[in-house]
Amino acid sequence: MKNYEEVVGIDVSKKTIDAYCYHTQAHKAFINDVKGYKSLIKWVLKVTKTSSVFYCFENTGYYSLKLALYLHSQDLVYVEESPLKIKRSSGIVKEKTDRLDAILIARYAWLYREELEPSKVKSRSHLELGRLLALRD
Template sequence: MNKYRETFGVDISKDVFDLHGSNSGHDQFRNDEKGFRSFLKILPQDSIVVMEATGYYHYRLAQFLYKNNVVVAVVNPLSVKRFIQMKLAKVKTDKSDAKAICEYALANEVPHYNALTDVQAECLQLFRLLDSYLKKRTATKNKLHGEETLGIPSKFVYRSLRRDRKHLDKEIDGIEERLLSLVKKEQQQQLTLLTTVPGIGTKTALFLIVVTDGFSKFETTAQLCSYVGITPTVRESGSSVRGRSRISKVGNRKLRNLLFLCAFNASKYNKACRQVYERLVNKGKSKKLALIAVANKLLKQCFAIAKSGLPYDDAHVSVLKTN
Protein backbone atom coordinates (compact mmCIF):
# COMPACT_ATOMS: atom_id res chain seq x y z
CA MET A 1 0.00 0.00 0.00
CA ASN A 2 2.79 2.44 0.90
CA LYS A 3 4.72 3.76 -2.11
CA TYR A 4 7.55 5.45 -0.19
CA ARG A 5 11.02 4.11 0.47
CA GLU A 6 10.60 4.83 4.17
CA THR A 7 7.83 6.22 6.36
CA PHE A 8 8.66 8.30 9.43
CA GLY A 9 6.24 8.91 12.28
CA VAL A 10 7.03 12.02 14.33
CA ASP A 11 5.83 12.89 17.84
CA ILE A 12 6.61 16.52 18.68
CA SER A 13 6.95 18.18 22.08
CA LYS A 14 8.15 21.61 23.12
CA ASP A 15 11.89 20.87 23.20
CA VAL A 16 12.40 17.70 21.14
CA PHE A 17 10.73 15.50 18.57
CA ASP A 18 10.85 11.70 18.53
CA LEU A 19 10.69 9.86 15.25
CA HIS A 20 10.26 6.25 14.20
CA GLY A 21 11.30 5.10 10.74
CA SER A 22 9.67 2.05 9.21
CA ASN A 23 13.18 0.77 8.40
CA SER A 24 15.53 2.67 10.71
CA GLY A 25 13.62 2.64 14.03
CA HIS A 26 13.72 5.30 16.73
CA ASP A 27 15.68 8.56 16.88
CA GLN A 28 15.32 11.95 18.58
CA PHE A 29 16.24 15.54 17.66
CA ARG A 30 15.88 18.98 19.17
CA ASN A 31 12.78 20.92 18.13
CA ASP A 32 14.72 23.80 16.58
CA GLU A 33 16.41 24.76 13.31
CA LYS A 34 19.56 22.80 14.14
CA GLY A 35 17.53 19.70 14.96
CA PHE A 36 15.52 20.07 11.75
CA ARG A 37 18.71 20.16 9.67
CA SER A 38 20.14 17.13 11.45
CA PHE A 39 16.94 15.24 10.71
CA LEU A 40 17.03 16.33 7.07
CA LYS A 41 20.53 14.88 6.65
CA ILE A 42 19.44 11.34 7.58
CA LEU A 43 16.23 11.35 5.53
CA PRO A 44 16.42 8.94 2.58
CA GLN A 45 15.07 10.19 -0.73
CA ASP A 46 11.45 9.35 -1.54
CA SER A 47 10.47 9.24 2.15
CA ILE A 48 7.33 10.61 3.81
CA VAL A 49 7.23 12.26 7.23
CA VAL A 50 3.95 12.00 9.13
CA MET A 51 3.07 14.03 12.22
CA GLU A 52 0.01 14.97 14.24
CA ALA A 53 -1.54 18.44 14.12
CA THR A 54 -0.33 19.71 17.51
CA GLY A 55 -1.04 23.42 17.38
CA TYR A 56 2.16 25.43 17.32
CA TYR A 57 4.68 22.60 17.71
CA HIS A 58 4.22 20.76 14.40
CA TYR A 59 3.98 23.86 12.23
CA ARG A 60 7.68 24.84 12.09
CA LEU A 61 8.90 21.34 11.27
CA ALA A 62 6.20 20.80 8.63
CA GLN A 63 7.01 24.11 6.94
CA PHE A 64 10.78 23.42 7.06
CA LEU A 65 10.48 19.95 5.52
CA TYR A 66 8.01 21.08 2.87
CA LYS A 67 10.33 23.90 1.76
CA ASN A 68 13.14 21.32 1.48
CA ASN A 69 11.06 19.17 -0.89
CA VAL A 70 10.20 16.46 1.64
CA VAL A 71 6.75 14.85 1.41
CA VAL A 72 4.91 15.70 4.65
CA ALA A 73 1.56 14.60 6.02
CA VAL A 74 -0.22 16.19 8.99
CA VAL A 75 -2.93 13.94 10.45
CA ASN A 76 -5.74 14.38 12.94
CA PRO A 77 -4.56 13.42 16.48
CA LEU A 78 -7.96 11.84 17.18
CA SER A 79 -7.50 9.41 14.28
CA VAL A 80 -4.14 8.29 15.66
CA LYS A 81 -5.60 8.00 19.17
CA ARG A 82 -8.38 5.73 17.91
CA PHE A 83 -5.79 3.68 16.01
CA ILE A 84 -3.73 3.22 19.19
CA GLN A 85 -6.85 2.24 21.16
CA MET A 86 -7.73 -0.39 18.56
CA LYS A 87 -4.30 -1.96 19.05
CA LEU A 88 -4.96 -2.10 22.83
CA ALA A 89 -1.59 -0.46 23.50
CA LYS A 90 -0.73 -0.25 27.21
CA VAL A 91 2.42 1.88 26.90
CA LYS A 92 2.23 5.58 26.06
CA THR A 93 5.50 7.46 25.63
CA ASP A 94 6.81 9.88 23.03
CA LYS A 95 8.77 6.97 21.54
CA SER A 96 5.72 4.69 21.36
CA ASP A 97 3.57 7.50 19.95
CA ALA A 98 6.08 8.10 17.12
CA LYS A 99 5.96 4.39 16.29
CA ALA A 100 2.14 4.42 16.37
CA ILE A 101 2.02 7.39 13.96
CA CYS A 102 4.38 5.51 11.63
CA GLU A 103 2.18 2.39 11.75
CA TYR A 104 -0.94 4.50 11.22
CA ALA A 105 0.61 6.04 8.08
CA LEU A 106 1.57 2.60 6.76
CA ALA A 107 -1.98 1.33 7.21
CA ASN A 108 -3.89 4.38 5.96
CA GLU A 109 -3.87 6.95 3.17
CA VAL A 110 -2.61 10.21 4.68
CA PRO A 111 -3.20 13.69 3.23
CA HIS A 112 -0.16 15.54 1.93
CA TYR A 113 0.70 18.82 3.62
CA ASN A 114 0.77 22.04 1.64
CA ALA A 115 2.79 24.90 3.10
CA LEU A 116 0.84 27.98 4.09
CA THR A 117 1.39 31.32 2.39
CA ASP A 118 2.43 34.25 4.59
CA VAL A 119 -1.14 35.55 4.47
CA GLN A 120 -2.63 32.17 5.45
CA ALA A 121 -0.14 31.80 8.29
CA GLU A 122 -0.99 35.26 9.65
CA CYS A 123 -4.72 34.58 9.35
CA LEU A 124 -4.38 31.42 11.43
CA GLN A 125 -2.33 33.26 14.05
CA LEU A 126 -4.94 36.02 14.20
CA PHE A 127 -7.73 33.45 14.44
CA ARG A 128 -6.06 31.71 17.41
CA LEU A 129 -5.46 35.04 19.14
CA LEU A 130 -9.04 36.09 18.50
CA ASP A 131 -10.34 32.87 20.05
CA SER A 132 -8.17 33.47 23.12
CA TYR A 133 -9.41 37.06 23.53
CA LEU A 134 -13.04 36.02 23.07
CA LYS A 135 -12.69 33.52 25.91
CA LYS A 136 -11.09 36.19 28.12
CA ARG A 137 -13.87 38.64 27.31
CA THR A 138 -16.54 36.08 28.24
CA ALA A 139 -14.75 35.42 31.54
CA THR A 140 -14.55 39.17 32.22
CA LYS A 141 -18.25 39.63 31.46
CA ASN A 142 -19.09 36.82 33.87
CA LYS A 143 -16.98 38.44 36.59
CA LEU A 144 -18.69 41.79 35.99
CA HIS A 145 -22.07 40.10 36.33
CA GLY A 146 -20.90 38.54 39.59
CA GLU A 147 -19.80 41.89 40.98
CA GLU A 148 -23.11 43.47 39.99
CA THR A 149 -24.93 40.63 41.76
CA LEU A 150 -22.93 41.41 44.88
CA GLY A 151 -23.98 45.04 44.66
CA ILE A 152 -20.49 46.18 43.58
CA PRO A 153 -18.84 46.21 47.05
CA SER A 154 -15.50 47.27 45.50
CA LYS A 155 -15.70 50.09 42.96
CA PHE A 156 -11.99 49.60 42.20
CA VAL A 157 -12.54 45.98 41.16
CA TYR A 158 -15.60 46.86 39.12
CA ARG A 159 -13.85 49.71 37.27
CA SER A 160 -10.81 47.51 36.60
CA LEU A 161 -13.01 44.82 35.06
CA ARG A 162 -14.79 47.39 32.90
CA ARG A 163 -11.44 48.72 31.64
CA ASP A 164 -10.36 45.15 30.89
CA ARG A 165 -13.52 44.47 28.90
CA LYS A 166 -13.16 47.73 27.00
CA HIS A 167 -9.55 46.87 26.13
CA LEU A 168 -10.54 43.38 24.93
CA ASP A 169 -13.37 44.85 22.82
CA LYS A 170 -10.85 47.13 21.12
CA GLU A 171 -8.35 44.30 20.49
CA ILE A 172 -11.07 41.98 19.12
CA ASP A 173 -12.32 44.68 16.73
CA GLY A 174 -8.74 45.28 15.54
CA ILE A 175 -8.10 41.56 14.91
CA GLU A 176 -11.37 41.11 13.01
CA GLU A 177 -10.58 44.18 10.89
CA ARG A 178 -7.10 42.81 10.10
CA LEU A 179 -8.52 39.37 9.25
CA LEU A 180 -11.07 40.92 6.91
CA SER A 181 -8.42 42.96 5.07
CA LEU A 182 -6.17 39.88 4.62
CA VAL A 183 -8.99 37.65 3.36
CA LYS A 184 -10.16 40.35 0.95
CA LYS A 185 -6.64 40.50 -0.44
CA GLU A 186 -6.62 36.82 -1.48
CA GLN A 187 -10.22 35.55 -1.26
CA GLN A 188 -12.47 38.51 -2.09
CA GLN A 189 -14.51 36.57 -4.64
CA GLN A 190 -15.14 33.64 -2.29
CA LEU A 191 -16.05 36.00 0.55
CA THR A 192 -18.61 37.72 -1.70
CA LEU A 193 -20.05 34.39 -2.85
CA LEU A 194 -20.48 33.01 0.68
CA THR A 195 -22.34 36.09 1.88
CA THR A 196 -24.97 35.46 -0.83
CA VAL A 197 -26.14 32.47 1.24
CA PRO A 198 -29.10 33.64 3.36
CA GLY A 199 -28.06 33.36 7.01
CA ILE A 200 -24.30 33.65 6.44
CA GLY A 201 -22.84 36.97 7.53
CA THR A 202 -19.44 38.46 6.76
CA LYS A 203 -17.88 37.27 10.04
CA THR A 204 -18.95 33.64 9.57
CA ALA A 205 -17.88 33.68 5.91
CA LEU A 206 -14.54 35.11 6.99
CA PHE A 207 -13.94 32.42 9.61
CA LEU A 208 -15.01 29.67 7.19
CA ILE A 209 -12.43 30.81 4.66
CA VAL A 210 -9.66 31.11 7.25
CA VAL A 211 -10.08 27.74 8.97
CA THR A 212 -10.62 25.82 5.70
CA ASP A 213 -7.92 27.61 3.64
CA GLY A 214 -10.60 28.68 1.20
CA PHE A 215 -12.24 25.22 1.41
CA SER A 216 -9.13 23.63 -0.12
CA LYS A 217 -8.62 21.37 2.95
CA PHE A 218 -11.74 19.33 2.24
CA GLU A 219 -12.92 17.23 -0.69
CA THR A 220 -16.41 16.39 0.60
CA THR A 221 -19.04 17.98 2.82
CA ALA A 222 -18.80 14.98 5.15
CA GLN A 223 -15.16 15.85 5.88
CA LEU A 224 -16.03 19.50 6.48
CA CYS A 225 -19.03 18.79 8.73
CA SER A 226 -16.94 16.34 10.74
CA TYR A 227 -14.18 18.94 11.14
CA VAL A 228 -16.60 21.59 12.38
CA GLY A 229 -18.31 19.06 14.65
CA ILE A 230 -21.94 19.21 13.55
CA THR A 231 -22.32 15.61 12.44
CA PRO A 232 -24.87 13.55 14.41
CA THR A 233 -23.69 10.67 16.60
CA VAL A 234 -26.04 7.78 17.32
CA ARG A 235 -25.82 5.66 20.48
CA GLU A 236 -27.66 2.38 20.01
CA SER A 237 -26.79 -1.17 21.00
CA GLY A 238 -29.11 -4.17 20.91
CA SER A 239 -32.56 -3.60 22.30
CA SER A 240 -31.65 -1.96 25.59
CA VAL A 241 -29.42 0.97 24.67
CA ARG A 242 -31.22 3.79 22.93
CA GLY A 243 -29.03 6.80 23.50
CA ARG A 244 -30.09 10.24 22.53
CA SER A 245 -28.81 11.37 19.11
CA ARG A 246 -26.55 14.37 19.43
CA ILE A 247 -23.90 16.23 17.50
CA SER A 248 -20.25 15.28 17.59
CA LYS A 249 -18.46 18.09 19.41
CA VAL A 250 -15.05 17.01 18.17
CA GLY A 251 -14.25 19.94 15.93
CA ASN A 252 -13.86 23.69 15.68
CA ARG A 253 -15.99 25.03 18.54
CA LYS A 254 -15.87 28.70 17.50
CA LEU A 255 -17.06 27.97 13.97
CA ARG A 256 -19.70 25.55 15.25
CA ASN A 257 -21.11 28.22 17.56
CA LEU A 258 -21.18 30.81 14.76
CA LEU A 259 -23.04 28.44 12.44
CA PHE A 260 -25.56 27.64 15.16
CA LEU A 261 -26.27 31.37 15.58
CA CYS A 262 -26.58 31.76 11.80
CA ALA A 263 -29.12 28.91 11.81
CA PHE A 264 -31.70 31.16 13.52
CA ASN A 265 -31.85 33.52 10.52
CA ALA A 266 -31.36 30.73 7.99
CA SER A 267 -34.41 28.87 9.35
CA LYS A 268 -36.49 31.93 8.43
CA TYR A 269 -34.95 33.37 5.26
CA ASN A 270 -33.12 30.44 3.61
CA LYS A 271 -35.66 28.36 1.67
CA ALA A 272 -33.88 24.97 1.90
CA CYS A 273 -32.95 25.52 5.55
CA ARG A 274 -36.50 26.59 6.41
CA GLN A 275 -37.82 23.37 4.88
CA VAL A 276 -35.41 21.29 6.99
CA TYR A 277 -36.36 23.18 10.15
CA GLU A 278 -40.14 22.91 9.59
CA ARG A 279 -39.97 19.23 8.64
CA LEU A 280 -38.11 18.29 11.83
CA VAL A 281 -40.26 20.44 14.12
CA ASN A 282 -43.44 19.00 12.56
CA LYS A 283 -42.07 15.52 13.32
CA GLY A 284 -41.90 16.46 16.98
CA LYS A 285 -38.14 17.04 17.14
CA SER A 286 -36.84 19.73 19.48
CA LYS A 287 -36.17 23.18 18.06
CA LYS A 288 -32.52 22.90 19.12
CA LEU A 289 -32.08 19.68 17.13
CA ALA A 290 -33.79 21.33 14.14
CA LEU A 291 -31.40 24.29 14.35
CA ILE A 292 -28.41 21.94 14.44
CA ALA A 293 -29.73 20.30 11.26
CA VAL A 294 -30.07 23.77 9.73
CA ALA A 295 -26.47 24.58 10.65
CA ASN A 296 -25.39 21.35 8.95
CA LYS A 297 -27.42 22.25 5.85
CA LEU A 298 -26.01 25.76 5.87
CA LEU A 299 -22.44 24.45 5.93
CA LYS A 300 -23.19 22.13 3.01
CA GLN A 301 -24.56 25.07 1.04
CA CYS A 302 -21.41 27.08 1.74
CA PHE A 303 -19.27 24.17 0.56
CA ALA A 304 -21.28 23.88 -2.66
CA ILE A 305 -21.11 27.62 -3.32
CA ALA A 306 -17.34 27.75 -2.69
CA LYS A 307 -16.59 24.72 -4.89
CA SER A 308 -18.91 25.72 -7.75
CA GLY A 309 -17.97 29.40 -7.81
CA LEU A 310 -21.64 30.29 -8.28
CA PRO A 311 -23.70 32.63 -6.09
CA TYR A 312 -26.60 31.28 -4.04
CA ASP A 313 -29.83 30.70 -5.94
CA ASP A 314 -32.94 29.16 -4.35
CA ALA A 315 -33.82 27.46 -7.62
CA HIS A 316 -30.42 25.83 -8.13
CA VAL A 317 -28.74 25.39 -4.74
CA SER A 318 -30.31 21.97 -4.22
CA VAL A 319 -28.64 20.56 -7.33
CA LEU A 320 -25.17 21.89 -6.59
CA LYS A 321 -22.63 19.18 -5.82
CA THR A 322 -22.23 18.80 -2.04
CA ASN A 323 -20.66 15.34 -1.77
Protein backbone atom coordinates in the same frame (compact mmCIF):
# COMPACT_ATOMS: atom_id res chain seq x y z
CA MET B 1 1.84 7.73 -0.94
CA LYS B 2 2.02 4.03 -1.86
CA ASN B 3 5.23 4.41 -3.90
CA TYR B 4 7.39 5.17 -0.88
CA GLU B 5 9.73 2.58 0.62
CA GLU B 6 9.99 4.06 4.10
CA VAL B 7 7.91 6.16 6.45
CA VAL B 8 9.16 8.21 9.37
CA GLY B 9 6.75 8.80 12.24
CA ILE B 10 7.49 11.94 14.24
CA ASP B 11 6.15 12.82 17.67
CA VAL B 12 6.37 16.61 18.01
CA SER B 13 6.56 18.27 21.41
CA LYS B 14 7.61 21.72 22.61
CA LYS B 15 11.34 21.05 22.99
CA THR B 16 12.00 17.80 21.10
CA ILE B 17 10.90 15.68 18.19
CA ASP B 18 11.11 11.89 18.36
CA ALA B 19 11.50 10.15 15.00
CA TYR B 20 10.96 6.47 14.20
CA CYS B 21 11.73 4.80 10.87
CA TYR B 22 9.12 2.08 10.37
CA HIS B 23 11.04 -0.55 8.37
CA THR B 24 14.50 -0.05 9.79
CA GLN B 25 13.04 0.22 13.30
CA ALA B 26 15.40 3.02 14.25
CA HIS B 27 14.55 5.72 16.78
CA LYS B 28 16.21 8.99 17.67
CA ALA B 29 15.25 12.24 19.40
CA PHE B 30 16.13 15.70 18.10
CA ILE B 31 15.74 19.28 19.26
CA ASN B 32 12.61 21.00 17.90
CA ASP B 33 14.37 23.71 15.90
CA VAL B 34 15.99 24.13 12.47
CA LYS B 35 19.26 22.55 13.63
CA GLY B 36 17.31 19.52 14.86
CA TYR B 37 15.39 19.28 11.58
CA LYS B 38 18.63 19.26 9.59
CA SER B 39 19.98 16.51 11.85
CA LEU B 40 16.74 14.57 11.39
CA ILE B 41 17.01 14.62 7.59
CA LYS B 42 20.68 13.56 7.66
CA TRP B 43 19.89 10.76 10.11
CA VAL B 44 16.97 9.46 8.03
CA LEU B 45 19.07 9.38 4.85
CA LYS B 46 21.85 7.55 6.70
CA VAL B 47 19.59 4.98 8.40
CA THR B 48 17.19 4.23 5.53
CA LYS B 49 19.68 4.44 2.65
CA THR B 50 16.84 5.56 0.37
CA SER B 51 15.40 8.89 -0.67
CA SER B 52 11.92 7.38 -1.12
CA VAL B 53 10.73 8.50 2.32
CA PHE B 54 7.73 10.41 3.59
CA TYR B 55 7.26 11.94 7.01
CA CYS B 56 4.14 11.78 9.14
CA PHE B 57 3.34 13.70 12.31
CA GLU B 58 0.38 14.93 14.32
CA ASN B 59 -0.88 18.47 13.98
CA THR B 60 0.11 20.01 17.30
CA GLY B 61 -0.37 23.64 16.32
CA TYR B 62 2.63 25.94 16.53
CA TYR B 63 5.13 23.17 17.39
CA SER B 64 4.33 21.11 14.31
CA LEU B 65 3.99 24.21 12.10
CA LYS B 66 7.72 24.89 12.40
CA LEU B 67 8.48 21.34 11.24
CA ALA B 68 5.96 21.58 8.38
CA LEU B 69 7.48 24.86 7.18
CA TYR B 70 10.96 23.34 7.20
CA LEU B 71 9.93 20.16 5.34
CA HIS B 72 8.04 22.29 2.81
CA SER B 73 11.09 24.51 2.27
CA GLN B 74 13.20 21.40 1.56
CA ASP B 75 10.58 19.97 -0.86
CA LEU B 76 10.13 16.86 1.28
CA VAL B 77 6.85 14.95 1.31
CA TYR B 78 5.02 14.98 4.63
CA VAL B 79 1.59 14.24 6.05
CA GLU B 80 0.27 16.30 8.95
CA GLU B 81 -2.54 14.21 10.41
CA SER B 82 -5.18 14.77 13.04
CA PRO B 83 -4.14 13.40 16.45
CA LEU B 84 -7.62 11.96 16.90
CA LYS B 85 -7.35 9.81 13.74
CA ILE B 86 -4.02 8.38 14.85
CA LYS B 87 -5.24 7.76 18.39
CA ARG B 88 -8.37 5.96 17.19
CA SER B 89 -6.40 3.76 14.79
CA SER B 90 -3.95 2.62 17.46
CA GLY B 91 -6.53 1.25 19.88
CA ILE B 92 -5.92 1.07 23.61
CA VAL B 93 -2.35 1.90 24.61
CA LYS B 94 -1.31 1.29 28.21
CA GLU B 95 1.80 3.44 28.33
CA LYS B 96 2.55 6.85 26.87
CA THR B 97 6.05 7.90 25.86
CA ASP B 98 7.35 10.06 23.03
CA ARG B 99 9.12 7.06 21.51
CA LEU B 100 5.96 4.96 21.58
CA ASP B 101 3.96 7.81 20.04
CA ALA B 102 6.48 8.07 17.19
CA ILE B 103 6.17 4.30 16.61
CA LEU B 104 2.36 4.51 16.54
CA ILE B 105 2.46 7.43 14.09
CA ALA B 106 4.86 5.55 11.79
CA ARG B 107 2.66 2.45 11.95
CA TYR B 108 -0.45 4.50 11.17
CA ALA B 109 1.25 6.16 8.18
CA TRP B 110 2.44 2.85 6.77
CA LEU B 111 -0.92 1.10 7.17
CA TYR B 112 -2.89 3.98 5.64
CA ARG B 113 -0.29 5.10 3.09
CA GLU B 114 -2.59 4.46 0.11
CA GLU B 115 -5.26 6.77 1.53
CA LEU B 116 -3.02 9.57 2.83
CA GLU B 117 -2.48 12.72 0.81
CA PRO B 118 0.63 14.88 1.09
CA SER B 119 0.10 17.99 3.20
CA LYS B 120 0.86 21.54 2.15
CA VAL B 121 1.59 24.64 4.18
CA LYS B 122 -1.26 27.15 4.24
CA SER B 123 -0.78 30.59 2.74
CA ARG B 124 0.97 33.23 4.80
CA SER B 125 -2.23 35.27 5.19
CA HIS B 126 -4.16 32.20 6.34
CA LEU B 127 -1.48 31.41 8.94
CA GLU B 128 -1.49 35.02 10.16
CA LEU B 129 -5.28 35.02 10.46
CA GLY B 130 -5.13 31.82 12.54
CA ARG B 131 -2.50 33.37 14.80
CA LEU B 132 -4.60 36.50 15.32
CA LEU B 133 -7.71 34.46 16.11
CA ALA B 134 -5.78 32.42 18.67
CA LEU B 135 -4.41 35.63 20.18
CA ARG B 136 -7.92 37.07 20.45
CA ASP B 137 -9.26 33.95 22.19
